[in-house]
Each structure stands twice: as structure tokens, then as C-alpha cells.
Amino acid sequence: MKKMNFRSQRLDRLGSAIFAEVAEWKQEARTKGLSVINLDIGSPDQPPAEEVRSVLADASLRSDTYRYPGTEGTLAFRQTAAKWFQHRFGVELDPQSEILSLMGTQDGLAHLPLAITNPGDAALLPDPGYPVYGAGLAVAGVEAIPLPLLADNGYLPDFEAIQQPVWDKVKFMILNYPSNPLSITADLAFFERAVHAAKRHGVLLVHDNAYSEMAFDGVRPPSVLEIPGASDIAIEFHSLSKSFHLAGTRLGFAVGNREVLSSLRALKNNIDFGVFLGAQEAGIAALEMDIHEPKPIAALYEKRRDVLVSALREQGWNVPAPQATMFLWAPIPEGWSSRSFSQALLTSTGVASIPGNAFGERGEGYVRLALVEQEDRLLEAAKRIGGFIRTAQPSK
Structure with missing residues (x-):
């Protein structure tokens, strides 16, 4: 009798299912009692007009x-x-x-x-x-x-x-x-x-x-x-x-x-x-x-950008200010890989990000942070990140 296999080889060519992995890291953080701040997926937190x-x-x-x-x-x-x-x-x-x-x-x-x-x-x-x-x-x-x-x-x-x-x-x-x-x-x-x-x-x-x-x-x-x-x-x-x-x-x-x-x-x-x-x-x-009657949304994300970039810099993480979109593309501290930094940050502090290498080989060394939380939550995220980068030990 032939062995049945219900998984296409095409799925193996799709690469890392990073968003599913991050969801698992979130669950791990929650089991530790952490409140998760979702800066991973670029899903708008505001409703349409x-x-x-x-x-x-x-x-x-x-x-x-x-x-x-x-x-x-x-x-x-x-x-x-x-x-x-x-x-x-x-x-x-x-x-x-x-x-x-x-x-x-x-x-x-x-x-x-x-x-x-x-x-x-x-x-x-x-x-x-x-x-x-x-x-x-x-x-x-x-x-x-x-x-x-x-x-x-x-x-x-x-x-x-x-x-x-x-x-x-x-x-x-x-x-x-x-x-x-x-x-x-x-x-x-x-x-x-x-x-x-x-x-x-x-x-x-x-x-x-x-x-x-x-x-x-x-x-x-x-x-x-x-x-x-x-x-x-x-x-x-x-x-x-x-x-x-x-x-x-x-x-x-x-x-x-x-x-x-x-x-x-x-x-x-x-x-x-x-x-x-x-x-x-x-x-x-x-x-x-x-x-x-335009009501452009760029102003909302520009303000969030300014809040988060300023707060992260005050915490000692000198991230560049994005020119557009709802994301920060942030170089990670020395000694970490993108994946290890993103995973450790989330499971230790509850702040979710996406490792840069999910976007290609040249994304290694970065994480992506989405500006999809209210300003008070962004400030809380910066505070948690600051404590993490000052105390956590890099791991590959």
C-alpha cells in the first residue's frame, strides 16, 4: 500500500512561516503573564472613516x-x-x-x-x-x-x-x-x-x-x-x-x-x-x-513615528526615522541575529517584532516594528525594549 502524503513540495519552497512563528512566541510570552504589544503585523488599529x-x-x-x-x-x-x-x-x-x-x-x-x-x-x-x-x-x-x-x-x-x-x-x-x-x-x-x-x-x-x-x-x-x-x-x-x-x-x-x-x-x-x-x-x-474631503492618515503614523523613534533613542537604541509606511526598520544591537533578538525580545518583554531576515538575506541584522499601537503603548514598548537591550545577553 502506498504511503499517503498530503503536503505539497511547493509549501517547502515558501520559506519560513515567520508570522506563525511569532504567534507562537506571543503565546509563550502570555503564558509568562506578559502583556503583548503587537508591533509585528502591519494591521491598522484604526477603523475607516x-x-x-x-x-x-x-x-x-x-x-x-x-x-x-x-x-x-x-x-x-x-x-x-x-x-x-x-x-x-x-x-x-x-x-x-x-x-x-x-x-x-x-x-x-x-x-x-x-x-x-x-x-x-x-x-x-x-x-x-x-x-x-x-x-x-x-x-x-x-x-x-x-x-x-x-x-x-x-x-x-x-x-x-x-x-x-x-x-x-x-x-x-x-x-x-x-x-x-x-x-x-x-x-x-x-x-x-x-x-x-x-x-x-x-x-x-x-x-x-x-x-x-x-x-x-x-x-x-x-x-x-x-x-x-x-x-x-x-x-x-x-x-x-x-x-x-x-x-x-x-x-x-x-x-x-x-x-x-x-x-x-x-x-x-x-x-x-x-x-x-x-x-x-x-x-x-x-x-x-x-x-x-481628504482626511490623510499619514499624519497619524508620522506622529507615532516621532514618538517611538524619540523614545527608543532616549532608551539608547539609535533607530533611523522612517520616510514612509507604518514601519520602523531598526538595526539590532551587536551580537544578536535578527531571529534571536526578535524572539528573545518578545518572550522576555512581550514586545512583538518581525526579524529582518524574514524579508530576505539582506534583512539580517534588523527587525521591523509596526506603528500599529496607540502612543501610550508605543512609549511602554520603548521602555521595555530599553530595559531589554541594557540587560539581555546576545545569543545566536
């Missing part, structure tokens, strides 16, 4: 919102997304062919390799970079080639340093600015270089712009589609999860190259039926509010 919640509530009570919504998203949602994109970036999009609704950007990023690649293809991924980039490739059987993001180059990729044999095998490359986990921004001059490199080498440029509305100090991150001709070789992902605190509704959208979006739509037509109609109506309300 009351007006947006009212739209969602009203839609949920109507009988006509419970049919299958359609994979591409309602025309009303796509038209509103196009209107917002024109308002925000000055770029005109065709709602029929250049916008595709998604169950959050993670949905689109994870499924994209299945829709546009073939066996033997490869993709360039930022290192450090968001883990779902590699997970999507692993499931699709596509080779991941790290795109180093180094401090010496301002954490921007050096396209000229990529050898031609690499370009020859690459189907697409992913960029992410504002960056998770690095929390830095990029300007239009950088995207001009990126578009030029993509066109020269015949690769698709995929830009994850989930944090476009979460930059600080007056910075307004651009869209890659602002570069003339970019839609010939680029698509971009946007999220309502972070920008409008709609994380639980799972709503985002992709824009750009029509052929790529058509392929992604064709795949999704076979595996899902789209985003709940009520969520799309809430998304319409959020985008319309941002156009006519």
Missing part, C-alpha cells in the same frame, strides 16, 4: 449586494479608481482595460506569476522585500533572483550592476516604494531609470505602491505610470487596506499594461468571483472622500 463604515453597513443590509460580484470589479469601482488616480497622480486610465479590482494587493502579487510566467522563467525581487513576492514565485515554480537594496545606493537597486545573462532570463522585476520593510521612498527620477531599464531589457516592471498615501514630512510618493510610456511595460498595485484602514475588507486594484491585466483577470476568472459588492461600495466612498 465613519462615512465609509456607514456606506458598508447600508450595503450589507441590501439584498442585491450578495450576488457574485464579478472578477474584474464593478464598473463603478473601476471608474472611481480611475478618477482618484487622475486626481492623485495626473494619469488617465481606461476603467475598462487598465484597472482590475483585487482582494487586496497581496492577492494580485501572489497570483501574478501564475498568470504571466512559464517554467524556466525568473524574476527579480527586492532584497529586503515583502515575503509574498517570493511566495508567489515559489508556487508558480519561477526562479527568484535577489535584487540587492544596499545602504550605499540609498536602498535603490543598481540596474547597471545586473549582468546581461540575468536580464535574459528575467520575465519581470518587482519594485516597492514606499518600501516595506525599508520604509524609504523613491522619486520620479528613479522611476525614469527603472522604466528605461525595463524597456531596454524587455522585462515587465511591477510596482507595489501599497503605501503611496503613507509618506511623511510633506513627501508625496509618485506612481511609476507618471513616466511617459510606462504602461507599455509596467503595472502597479494599490491598496485600500493601509491608506483608508480597510484592511479587513480585502480591497485593492491593479493598473497599467492591458495585456498583463488581461492575463491576471483570466486566471482569477477561474479561481474566484471578485470582491464583495459592499466592500467595493465602501472603497468608492473612501476614494471619493479622498478626492473631495
Whole structure:
């Protein structure tokens, strides 16, 4: 009788399930009686605007919102997304062919390799970079080639340093600015270089712009589609999860190259039926509010950034102030590995973080802290961290 095995080898290619590991560390901390401060997952702790919640509530009570919504998203949602994109970036999009609704950007990023690649293809991924980039490739059987993001180059990729044999095998490359986990921004001059490199080498440029509305100090991150001709070789992902605190509704959208979006739509037509109609109506309300009565959330996270960075520095941990997103990318004290520091910090103090090496080889030596707690809790976290780094002994 054959031995039954119900675990796909694809799962072994996904890498460390770090978020599940951190959940186990949290449980260990709680069994010690510690109050856990959740600075690990970037899940907004604030609700969407009351007006947006009212739209969602009203839609949920109507009988006509419970049919299958359609994979591409309602025309009303796509038209509103196009209107917002024109308002925000000055770029005109065709709602029929250049916008595709998604169950959050993670949905689109994870499924994209299945829709546009073939066996033997490869993709360039930022290192450090968001883990779902590699997970999507692993499931699709596509080779991941790290795109180093180094401090010496301002954490921007050096396209000229990529050898031609690499370009020859690459189907697409992913960029992410504002960056998770690095929390830095990029300007239009950088995207001009990126578009030029993509066109020269015949690769698709995929830009994850989930944090476009979460930059600080007056910075307004651009869209890659602002570069003339970019839609010939680029698509971009946007999220309502972070920008409008709609994380639980799972709503985002992709824009750009029509052929790529058509392929992604064709795949999704076979595996899902789209985003709940009520969520799309809430998304319409959020985008319309941002156009006519903006209530930007960046100020909330900028204030939290200032509070936590200042408090950590007072405790003796000189962490850099992020330029954007809801994260601090913090170099760990000497003598620790990222994982050992993150685990020991959590099980000893109750402060949860994500070890930097979960984001790639070049994330070693850092941890990511999420600004998703109230200011008093951030101050408490800094106090606990300060005591830990002054007294704990490093362990590899």
C-alpha cells in the first residue's frame, strides 16, 4: 500500500512561516503573564472613516449586494479608481482595460506569476522585500533572483550592476516604494531609470505602491505610470487596506499594461468571483472622500513615528526615522541575529517584532516594528525594549 502524503513540495519552497512563528512566541510570552504589544503585523488599529463604515453597513443590509460580484470589479469601482488616480497622480486610465479590482494587493502579487510566467522563467525581487513576492514565485515554480537594496545606493537597486545573462532570463522585476520593510521612498527620477531599464531589457516592471498615501514630512510618493510610456511595460498595485484602514475588507486594484491585466483577470476568472459588492461600495466612498474631503492618515503614523523613534533613542537604541509606511526598520544591537533578538525580545518583554531576515538575506541584522499601537503603548514598548537591550545577553 502506498504511503499517503498530503503536503505539497511547493509549501517547502515558501520559506519560513515567520508570522506563525511569532504567534507562537506571543503565546509563550502570555503564558509568562506578559502583556503583548503587537508591533509585528502591519494591521491598522484604526477603523475607516465613519462615512465609509456607514456606506458598508447600508450595503450589507441590501439584498442585491450578495450576488457574485464579478472578477474584474464593478464598473463603478473601476471608474472611481480611475478618477482618484487622475486626481492623485495626473494619469488617465481606461476603467475598462487598465484597472482590475483585487482582494487586496497581496492577492494580485501572489497570483501574478501564475498568470504571466512559464517554467524556466525568473524574476527579480527586492532584497529586503515583502515575503509574498517570493511566495508567489515559489508556487508558480519561477526562479527568484535577489535584487540587492544596499545602504550605499540609498536602498535603490543598481540596474547597471545586473549582468546581461540575468536580464535574459528575467520575465519581470518587482519594485516597492514606499518600501516595506525599508520604509524609504523613491522619486520620479528613479522611476525614469527603472522604466528605461525595463524597456531596454524587455522585462515587465511591477510596482507595489501599497503605501503611496503613507509618506511623511510633506513627501508625496509618485506612481511609476507618471513616466511617459510606462504602461507599455509596467503595472502597479494599490491598496485600500493601509491608506483608508480597510484592511479587513480585502480591497485593492491593479493598473497599467492591458495585456498583463488581461492575463491576471483570466486566471482569477477561474479561481474566484471578485470582491464583495459592499466592500467595493465602501472603497468608492473612501476614494471619493479622498478626492473631495481628504482626511490623510499619514499624519497619524508620522506622529507615532516621532514618538517611538524619540523614545527608543532616549532608551539608547539609535533607530533611523522612517520616510514612509507604518514601519520602523531598526538595526539590532551587536551580537544578536535578527531571529534571536526578535524572539528573545518578545518572550522576555512581550514586545512583538518581525526579524529582518524574514524579508530576505539582506534583512539580517534588523527587525521591523509596526506603528500599529496607540502612543501610550508605543512609549511602554520603548521602555521595555530599553530595559531589554541594557540587560539581555546576545545569543545566536
